[in-house]
Amino acid sequence: MGLATFVCKIVINVFMSGKEIIDLAPLQGFTDFVFRRCHHQVFGSIDTYYIPYISVGKGKKIRNSQYRDVLPENNQGIPVVPQVLCANVDELRLLADELKQLNYSSVNLNLGCPYPMATKRGRGTGLLENDEMLRAVLDCLFSDYDFQVSVKFRSGLVDDQTIFKEIDTLAAYPFSQLIFHPRTARQMYKGQANRDLFVRLASELNRPLVYNGDLANAGDLDAIQQAVAGQHHWMIGRGVLINPLLVNQLKGEEFSDAQELNLKAQFHQLLLDNYREVLQDDGHVLLKMKQFWSYFSQSFENPAKVFKPIKKATKLARYMEIYPSILSM
């Protein structure tokens, strides 16, 4: 996305379609190009789809599945931003060169991945905690490339005060967006994101901060807006997996029960059709659909009752037989 388009998009969002700018959080294993394509086609409500990270794997190469996910032909017509997970300048260069080759003009830096496999190698929150390496990576990213750069970070590895030290480093660079998920890496995804921490950082930092973590309804946005005046930029992940209409609703669209059901059915049919085309193997498709239902079932009154028959299905054919009636439960 060029700078002019980007600025234009923000202006349109702020002045024409209500105030909220809502991006999709990257969720490795869930929000892949098939999901993004289907979601965009049915709902068209998300401002930017952040692609789950790419990283340097065996033989200094990007894994095939990650590479396929960033290929422009798989993301045509969808506002996407790819994300890099790196430990040092060499890894950054390898990933950034690849994205440049693919003609990307924006990139997001992952300083939030909490998994020990990543953090112990100095990636994700591990890089956030290594100030010297972080500066080297940022110097390279901002001086040797012309990407528009955003960054997504947690509060620290174990200590949630770390971010208050590291924010000076981040604030010294011209990021297009600073996206804060107020949990430590040790917390993984458990408990509640710490909104007070977000409020404090937003007030200490003299520039806009995107909020990310546990947003499920308009009340969540309101509560944060009460504490941070002018907060209108959000990133949502699991909330969209649970309720794919969430972003439309948060932007003020209203749906009857019948419309809601119809859109959800349309979306799930499209997901299923597309995964059958892309994955081919029925077992893989079934597994994929079960993974989605582990979240999607949470939007029903009785999640366990909804998820049980889906979990029990051992063949894709069986799943295809039962899922339409479960949708209307």
Ligand SMILES: Cc1cc2nc3c(=O)[nH]c(=O)nc-3n(C[C@H](O)[C@H](O)[C@H](O)COP(=O)(O)O)c2cc1C
């Ligand atoms: C299964 C899963 C995969 C994730 N993959 C990524 C990723 O690739 N990059 C990233 O920055 N964050 C990743 N995250 C974190 C989310 O982007 C987001 O920060 C987190 O889920 C909190 O937001 P939410 O409560 O709206 O889901 C992942 C989270 C989950 C649960």
